[in-house]
Amino acid sequence: MTTREALFDDLSALLGKRGLLTDGGDMERYRVDWPGYRGAAPLAVARPSTTRQVADVVSYCHRHDIPLVPQGGHSGLVGGALPDADYPELVLSLERMTAIRHVDPINFTMSVDGGCVLQSIKDAAAAADCDFPLSLGAQGSCQIGGNVSTNAGGLNVLRYGMMRQLVLGLEVVLPDGRIYNGMKALHKNNTGYDLKQLFIGAEGTLGIVTGAVLKLFPRPQVSRTALLACPDIDAVLKLYALARRSCCDLLTAFELVPRTCLELAMEALPELRDPLETPSPVYVLMEAAASGPADLDAMIENLFERGFEAGALTDGVLASSETQARNLWHIREAMLEGQRNRGEHLRTDISIPISSLSAFHERASHEIQDLYPQATVIAYGHIGDGNLHFNILPPPGLEADERAALLHELEERLFGIVDDFDGSISAEHGIGRFKQSAFLETLSEPEYDIMRGLKHLLDPRCLMSPGRILPRPID
Numbered sequence: 001m002t003t004r005e006a007l008f009d010d011l012s013a014l015l016g017k018r019g020l021l022t023d024g025g026d027m028e029r030y031r032v033d034w035p036g037y038r039g040a041a042p043l044a045v046a047r048p049s050t051t052r053q054v055a056d057v058v059s060y061c062h063r064h065d066i067p068l069v070p071q072g073g074h075s076g077l078v079g080g081a082l083p084d085a086d087y088p089e090l091v092l093s094l095e096r097m098t099a100i101r102h103v104d105p106i107n108f109t110m111s112v113d114g115g116c117v118l119q120s121i122k123d124a125a126a127a128a129d130c131d132f133p134l135s136l137g138a139q140g141s142c143q144i145g146g147n148v149s150t151n152a153g154g155l156n157v158l159r160y161g162m163m164r165q166l167v168l169g170l171e172v173v174l175p176d177g178r179i180y181n182g183m184k185a186l187h188k189n190n191t192g193y194d195l196k197q198l199f200i201g202a203e204g205t206l207g208i209v210t211g212a213v214l215k216l217f218p219r220p221q222v223s224r225t226a227l228l229a230c231p232d233i234d235a236v237l238k239l240y241a242l243a244r245r246s247c248c249d250l251l252t253a254f255e256l257v258p259r260t261c262l263e264l265a266m267e268a269l270p271e272l273r274d275p276l277e278t279p280s281p282v283y284v285l286m287e288a289a290a291s292g293p294a295d296l297d298a299m300i301e302n303l304f305e306r307g308f309e310a311g312a313l314t315d316g317v318l319a320s321s322e323t324q325a326r327n328l329w330h331i332r333e334a335m336l337e338g339q340r341n342r343g344e345h346l347r348t349d350i351s352i353p354i355s356s357l358s359a360f361h362e363r364a365s366h367e368i369q370d371l372y373p374q375a376t377v378i379a380y381g382h383i384g385d386g387n388l389h390f391n392i393l394p395p396p397g398l399e400a401d402e403r404a405a406l407l408h409e410l411e412e413r414l415f416g417i418v419d420d421f422d423g424s425i426s427a428e429h430g431i432g433r434f435k436q437s438a439f440l441e442t443l444s445e446p447e448y449d450i451m452r453g454l455k456h457l458l459d460p461r462c463l464m465s466p467g468r469i470l471p472r473p474i475d
């Protein structure tokens with residue numbers, strides 16, 4: 001291991017003055033993430049501005065046995081990007097690598113730097129009359145390298161898929177500092193193993209994503225947003241099946257919003273108004289969009305009719321203007337803020353086969369509520385993808401260690417039920433550090449061996465995001 005002073009001198013020489021932060025105050029913001037979790041003080045923060053500089057820093061760390069962790073926009077929810085306390089790490093932030101390298105509206109592709117903020121990618125696509133459909137609450141801050149590394153999903157997965165389906169090529173700095181250049185803008189390429197897929201969802205444990213070729217789509221010309229009131233989750237699922245058919249494959253979002261979430265949203269954003277006169281136990285926030293002439297109003301009205309007839313729908317509002325549509329989507333954003341305002345809670349992103357969601361929801365809600373009557377269950381999310389944020393707010397007033405113990409107990413209980421339904425403990429946020437022990441319990445021996453083998457192959461010294469996904473040292 002090199003001394004701290006030598007490390008600072010060598011990295012300064014590689015990155016220049018703006019490229020390295022070593023002062024505690026300057027490094028403060030690289031220790032915290034969106035939910036407010038706080039990591040340890042990093043060794044330093046490297047801020048390279050080119051792929052070559054990333055490769056030089058990683059190669060230096062490889063030669064000197066220095067662990068490092070890549071950071072994007074700090075919106076990850078499982079602690080993966082936070083510096084570790086046990087093994088002081090160098091933070092490598094991609095925040096200066098923000099170039100849109102090339103937009104090709106004929107090939108429907110775009111090449112970008114790994115540090116591009118998602119919103120700027122969406123804006124650049126729109127400027128070329130195209131659409132990059134990944135949409136999530138953190139799009140104003142999360143970076144495409146983070147989106148790739150967490151295989152982000154978001155609101156439009158049911159129509160466009162997750163990042164795995166949206167990436168055509170990648171540029172990755174490997175843990176030994178070599179550059180894997182897979183920046184091909186090909187829609188079809190069947191030559192051997194699909195290496196880019198290894199790095200998608202790897203949460204920085206196999207390399208640093210410095211560039212990506214993204215798939216674009218024709219820009220939607222018309223879209224419609226509706227909020228529908230349903231009597232229960234069974235009805236929501238019935239409505240979902242009707243909506244997939246009534247909307248002719250044009251459905252882009254189908255989100256479950258329980259009444260508790262609407263109330264949390266109104267608490268967080270007092271100017272929000274209850275969109276329907278009579279309260280309902282659950283709502284669906286849905287959107288349909290088309291890039292050409294399509295009578296979306298007629299499709300949605302037809303869905304309303306069929307939904308009422310089937311008893312799946314009791315009330316609803318179809319936004320009549322863009323402002324009204326935006327206001328409905330504000331509910332979705334504000335309810336996240338409302339939960340955050342309630343302090344530390346169990347945050348999950350489980351998935352269950354869609355047809356089993358109602359049975360799962362009923363069993364999990366009852367079991368949790370019976371055992372812990374003072375806890376509040378808030379289950380919302382991308383129900384059209386079988387993905388629920390089944391979150392639990394602990395009762396207020398608990399001491400920190402009491403709350404931590406309760407949250408752990410609740411998580412174990414919930415994940416046990418997820419397992420009974422053959423579900424997944426993470427549909428989109430990933431494993432990071434917070435979900436590691438639960439994840440390891442779900443792995444079969446062959447799965448663990450393959451994952452461990454890949455990590456050994458690419459990062460035998462376990463310097464790249466050590467302790468995320470797999471434990472450190474990997475045995």
Ligand SMILES: Cc1cc2nc3c(=O)[nH]c(=O)nc-3n(C[C@H](O)[C@H](O)[C@H](O)COP(=O)(O)OP(=O)(O)OC[C@H]3O[C@@H](n4cnc5c(N)ncnc54)[C@H](O)[C@@H]3O)c2cc1C
Pocket residue numbers: 033034035069070071072073074075076077079080081094114115135136137138141142143144145146147148149150151152153154155203204205207208209210336428429432465468
């Ligand atoms: C309000 C809100 C809403 C959200 N909604 C969704 C949602 O709908 N769907 C969803 O999937 N997620 C959602 N998330 C989670 C989060 O936004 C995503 O996981 C996002 O992809 C993380 O990107 P980031 O740039 O912030 O990454 P960070 O938080 O900085 O890092 C996340 C992980 O990726 C690694 N990493 C970051 N950049 C790189 C890189 N260039 N190369 C290699 N590894 C890297 C980090 O080491 C870490 O392990 C939401 C988060 C918030 C706060």
